[in-house]
Amino acid sequence: MKIDFLEHTLQFKFDAGTSRGVMREHNVVYVILTDPETELKGIGECAPLPGLSVDNKTQVIDFLKSLKKSEEYLNIPLASAEAFEIVEELVPEDLPSVRFGLETALLDLISGGKKEIYEGEFYQGQKRIPINGLIWMGDEEFMLSQIRKKIDSGFNCLKMKIGAIDFETELNVLNFIRRNFSEKDLTVRVDANGAFSTTEALSKLEKLSKYDLHSIEQPIKPGNIEGMRMLCKKTPLPIALDEELIAVDAKKGEEFLTAIEPQYIILKPTLLGGLKVSDKWIKNAEKLNIDWWMTSALESNIGLNAISQFTAYKNVILPQGLGTGQLYHNNIDSPLTIENGEIFYDKNKKWDLSLFKKTR
Structure with missing residues (x-):
């Protein structure tokens, strides 16, 4: 070839x-x-x-x-x-x-x-995957504006980036959400990207837990296995490992997950080493009764399509992190479509692959 x-x-x-x-x-x-x-x-x-x-x-x-x-x-x-x-x-x-x-x-x-990575109902346009709406960091009004747009678009699960602006401002945003939408009406996840120090993490998790959150991703920086293990043991809020999995050999995944005992893990094939490695992590997690979901690592629609088809093949129930296709001005146009908080493959749309005529 x-x-x-x-x-x-x-x-x-x-x-x-x-x-x-x-x-x-x-x-x-x-x-x-x-x-x-x-x-x-x-x-x-x-x-x-x-x-x-x-x-x-x-x-x-x-x-x-x-x-x-x-x-x-x-x-x-x-x-x-x-x-x-x-x-x-x-x-x-x-x-x-x-x-x-x-x-x-x-x-x-x-x-x-x-562009058929996995055979199945998703590629045929007959299956949809629930996804979370991603809320990016910014000032309070910017974040509230994103929340309103996502809810108006039909999302019933939101993921909010936290950890870079004033913590009280972030709590105010969560307070706004819960004043208007109950846990039954709207699932809310937060993602700290390792922003909390080990000394403050537990107290911040206790404050966050008052807002009936689904989970928090990576509260402290990766690499502190003992610190993360203790946090997962004491937390009032379910913890999902994300960056923590990067650079860990999936062959030792069961041992690694047994040591930390997280409530969830999040899988990003681009960062972990592909679909086969992601599948190993899934098997390790399921063996230990640890739930999981897939997330895009900000790929264009080429990578997102592959991850979406792999995810659909797994018959997931939890909302997945596959809503990144709308982030870019110059993404690759594709049949991937988001509607009412779900991603699906619209067979009436075509791929625009004109960019790939410019290969070297």
Whole structure:
């Protein structure tokens, strides 16, 4: 197969604030695999997040350049199991975004370049996935404006970024939500992105728990296993591990989760090393009766499509974090559609793949 890649800068529609700073753009690299006989293309997305991913864009490009030199020796797999084996053999574990991108490009190529990563009702437009509406950090009025728009759009689950602005302001926003919407009417999650110190975390969780929240993601920075274990044990509010899973070997996932005993885990294939690794985490979690949900790591619709199809294949019930397709001015137009707090694949819409005519 022929191997190409293409760099692309996604432009946010607004300043996307988190406790790690404000994002205005996101640089991604698409890997494009072509069958030289049919000219069919499989496209995957490598989208490492600066300051969070194990790998970075320079490493991604350097690896894809080296892979391109050996393209004449690489055969197109006939089945998904073979695709996953190829990726494990070719791509080092310290390039998780490349593993995800190459996996999904191969799966796309196997399906004939139709963007059908997994067979099933989702791709056929017959199944919808519940998702949470994402509320980004900003001043109080900006956050309240987002909340109103999400609720008006039919969302019954919101995820609110916290930890970068005044904590009392964040509590005021939560108070506004609960004055107007009960826990039965609206599920609310919060995501601290590791913003709380270990000394203040428990007291802040106690204050947050007064607002009938579903869960909090990553209250303290990753890497403090003992601190997180104690927090999960004492917390009045269910804790979901997110960044904590990055750089942890999924083969040791059961041991890791047993040590911390979180209430939930959150899976981002781009950061963890792909769909096969995510599946290992799911099996580890379910074995320990730990629930989970999938989340986009701010990929464009190419990566989001793959994650959505994988998620639908798992027959999820909890709302997932798959609403990032609306973030960018210059996303890849796709059949992915959000309506009434659900994402689905609208077969009446087409992919706009004109960008990929510019491969090098």
